[in-house]
Amino acid sequence: MTFTLTPEREKQADDLLGRYPTKRAACIPLLHLCQEQNGWVSDEVIEYVANRLSLPTSQVKGVVTFYTMFHQKPVAPNVVWVCRTLMCEVRGAKVIQEHLEKKFGCHVGETSQDGKFTLLKAECLAACGQAPMLQLNGEFHENLTTDAVDKVIDAAAAETPAQAVTKAVSGHG
Amino acid sequence: MAEPTRMFTDRYGLKDSHTLAVAEQAGAYAQARRVMTTMTPDAIKAEVKAANIRGRGGAGFPAGMKWGFLPPKSEKPVYLVINADEGEPGTFKDRTIMELDPHRLLEGCMMAMFAIGAHVTYIYVRCELVTSIKRLEQGIRDLRAKGYLGARPFGVNHPLEIHVHPGAGAYICGEETALLNSLEGMRGEPRLKPPFPAVAGAFGMPTIVNNVETIASVPDILKMGGAAWSNLSRLPNDGGTRLYGLSGHVKKPGIWEAPVGLTLREMIYDFGGGPLDEKRPIKGVIPGGSSTPILRPSDVVNAPDDKHPMFKWHGKSHLDVPMGVDTMRGLGTMLGTNCATVLDSSVNMVEAARNLMRFYHHESCGQCTPCREGTGWLAEVCDRLCEGKGTVADVDLLVDISNNMMGNTICALADGTAMPMLAFVRKYREEFLDAAKNGVRGRLDAAVAASLTGASGLSGRTL
Ligand SMILES: Cc1cc2nc3c(=O)[nH]c(=O)nc-3n(C[C@H](O)[C@H](O)[C@H](O)COP(=O)(O)O)c2cc1C
Ligand code: SF4
Ligand code: FES
Numbered sequence: 001m002t003f004t005l006t007p008e009r010e011k012q013a014d015d016l017l018g019r020y021p022t023k024r025a026a027c028i029p030l031l032h033l034c035q036e037q038n039g040w041v042s043d044e045v046i047e048y049v050a051n052r053l054s055l056p057t058s059q060v061k062g063v064v065t066f067y068t069m070f071h072q073k074p075v076a077p078n079v080v081w082v083c084r085t086l087m088c089e090v091r092g093a094k095v096i097q098e099h100l101e102k103k104f105g106c107h108v109g110e111t112s113q114d115g116k117f118t119l120l121k122a123e124c125l126a127a128c129g130q131a132p133m134l135q136l137n138g139e140f141h142e143n144l145t146t147d148a149v150d151k152v153i154d155a156a157a158a159e160t161p162a163q164a165v166t167k168a169v170s171g172h173g
Numbered sequence: 174m175a176e177p178t179r180m181f182t183d184r185y186g187l188k189d190s191h192t193l194a195v196a197e198q199a200g201a202y203a204q205a206r207r208v209m210t211t212m213t214p215d216a217i218k219a220e221v222k223a224a225n226i227r228g229r230g231g232a233g234f235p236a237g238m239k240w241g242f243l244p245p246k247s248e249k250p251v252y253l254v255i256n257a258d259e260g261e262p263g264t265f266k267d268r269t270i271m272e273l274d275p276h277r278l279l280e281g282c283m284m285a286m287f288a289i290g291a292h293v294t295y296i297y298v299r300c301e302l303v304t305s306i307k308r309l310e311q312g313i314r315d316l317r318a319k320g321y322l323g324a325r326p327f328g329v330n331h332p333l334e335i336h337v338h339p340g341a342g343a344y345i346c347g348e349e350t351a352l353l354n355s356l357e358g359m360r361g362e363p364r365l366k367p368p369f370p371a372v373a374g375a376f377g378m379p380t381i382v383n384n385v386e387t388i389a390s391v392p393d394i395l396k397m398g399g400a401a402w403s404n405l406s407r408l409p410n411d412g413g414t415r416l417y418g419l420s421g422h423v424k425k426p427g428i429w430e431a432p433v434g435l436t437l438r439e440m441i442y443d444f445g446g447g448p449l450d451e452k453r454p455i456k457g458v459i460p461g462g463s464s465t466p467i468l469r470p471s472d473v474v475n476a477p478d479d480k481h482p483m484f485k486w487h488g489k490s491h492l493d494v495p496m497g498v499d500t501m502r503g504l505g506t507m508l509g510t511n512c513a514t515v516l517d518s519s520v521n522m523v524e525a526a527r528n529l530m531r532f533y534h535h536e537s538c539g540q541c542t543p544c545r546e547g548t549g550w551l552a553e554v555c556d557r558l559c560e561g562k563g564t565v566a567d568v569d570l571l572v573d574i575s576n577n578m579m580g581n582t583i584c585a586l587a588d589g590t591a592m593p594m595l596a597f598v599r600k601y602r603e604e605f606l607d608a609a610k611n612g613v614r615g616r617l618d619a620a621v622a623a624s625l626t627g628a629s630g631l632s633g634r635t636l
Binding site (some may be wrong): 002006019020021022024025027028029032053059062063066067068069070081084085086087088089091092093094095096102122123125126127128129130131132135138139140144145146147 | 191250259260261262263264268299300301302303304336338339340342343344355356357358359360362376418419420421422426427428431463470513516520525528529532535536576616617618620621622624625626627
């Protein structure tokens with residue numbers, strides 16, 4: 001199946017291309033735009049970006065594999081990054097990570113039993129003064145306690161529709 | 174007692190400080206307007222030079238001098254690129270600028286572009302900083318709508334445009350040439366220098382790459398005049414005020430503004446409220462991000478010769494030396510990003526080193542063998558020591574590997590890994606030898622783990 005952007009995002013893509021003297025420079029922002037729509041960067045997405053920018057697919061693939069923020073396989077509707085780097089670890093990042101692993105019934109790098117959350121480890125996210133911290137769907141949550149973690153995760157779980165859950169789980173299969 | 178300054182940060186506390194309306198009401202764009210309508214580019218550059226501003230991104234290079242490396246009368250387009258990749262562990266200052274006062278950075282970009290003859294700025298922001306990106310993009314849209322960006326900003330015939338370019342999660346893209354490759358849509362692999370970006374940078378064109386805080390300081394520099402701004406500092410040749418960050422085992426971690434040249438002790442005690450727990454003394458301080466070698470409070474400056482640049486601080490603790498680019502070098506470390514991390518007596522330094530070596534191993538781009546292999550070996554040997562599978566010879570192996578990494582690579586990531594590793598081993602050798610015999614028990618969060626379960630938490634200080 002080929003991948004296409006929604007008409008609205010297609011306009012955003014045009015705008016992105018207009019920002020640079022070369023087409024290629026739009027590669028990373030365009031990949032972000034596609035991932036925002038598709039949830040992850042599939043082979044079809046790579047094909048689409050390569051065509052749009054007149055690049056060989058191998059070059060786009062080389063970019064995708066270099067950067068950690070491009071998901072190369074499907075992820076759950078909610079993505080949780082827990083910072084593991086020293087400034088967070090000395091202020092309790094592992095306590096937070098272990099709490100999440102127990103809560104989700106999965107290890108770091110995996111998706112929760114209910115299919116709603118993918119748990120990932122991040123390197124320093126520029127919030128060291130508010131450690132320990134996690135990022136949930138792009139939003140920072142800082143100065144965490146296990147209670148605070150429960151609050152943000154439970155709220156996100158409640159907002160995640162059951163349908164999306166099934167889709168993400170089957171996507172993993 | 175040292176008090177924080179409120180000049181660069183004077184809009185941080187305002188409600189909706191990130192909006193154009195609030196920022197402009199509080200003074201934003203007055204300098205850009207004045208400077209662009211009444212001053213020549215050369216006159217602006219002279220003020221920045223007189224300000225003695227050292228780059229805020231880590232290397233501490235004088236910004237005025239860097240701007241002078243651009244070819245005079247370039248036929249080619251000149252670019253300004255802002256390094257907003259903020260990924261150095263321990264560093265969280267640029268995010269505060271972009272979230273709380275994005276217009277200070279945008280105004281600085283306009284003034285800098287006018288001064289160096291550029292018409293386009295790319296702000297390379299790491300994509301994880303979602304709020305920073307949103308606020309900068311909103312700011313740029315508002316500036317276009319007002320005509321401050323576009324064909325004739327303030328009626329001046331010098332078109333200006335600013336774009337935000339998101340990264341995609343790679344620490345190495347903070348290195349300026351890796352950043353340029355990433356901006357051009359490629360893998361973030363550093364380029365061999367020379368040519369330097371000022372000669373052949375973004376898209377092969379002359380380019381100035383500066384840190385967020387460096388460029389956001391330009392409005393204040395022009396407002397006060399370069400010399401007066403420089404004199405705010407407590408140190409020579411290292412001007413102004415700057416952001417200080419503090420993380421780790423202190424009561425109140427956070428970000429403050431103060432003159433260049435505060436001591437680590439002043440920051441830790443006067444701003445940070447002292448050690449998290451009085452019963453656990455400070456064991457080490459990483460002065461400016463994880464790539465800067467750790468300092469011990471018990472070490473004193475040894476410079477008895479009155480011609481020695483560090484003579485003034487002879488006999489003083491390393492924590493009582495003013496923080497400056499040159500003074501920190503004098504202590505065998507680096508000022509880096511001016512964001513320090515306090516580690517107290519609960520921390521096992523082998524375990525701390527292991528955490529950081531894993532980071533560098535994960536982030537090495539893999540182009541240079543000494544870096545790709547060296548970071549991996551360092552992480553592996555630290556693992557071995559922590560797990561009780563090491564030997565005494567492993568301690569010296571850490572030193573050997575580090576020595577072989579230095580000076581042999583395309584970029585400074587390898588040195589930035591090896592130097593802190595060497596400092597850990599040299600300053601806490603007993604602990605490494607002990608790990609070689611007994612492994613490491615306990616955890617790095619021993620001091621805080623109990624206080625995180627439930628609702629109590631630590632005394633985190635938000636901005
Ligand atoms: C591995 C590595 C990572 C770096 N990361 C950053 C960064 O995140 N932000 C930054 O401003 N400079 C970073 N730098 C320094 C830049 O290469 C460059 O010196 C800086 O952007 C220049 O700006 P300045 O002169 O205003 O400090 C890094 C350097 C290295 C070697
Ligand atoms: S030193 Fe390391 S990070 Fe830098 S270019 Fe070489 S391999 Fe890449
Ligand atoms: S170490 Fe976790 S945010 Fe910096």
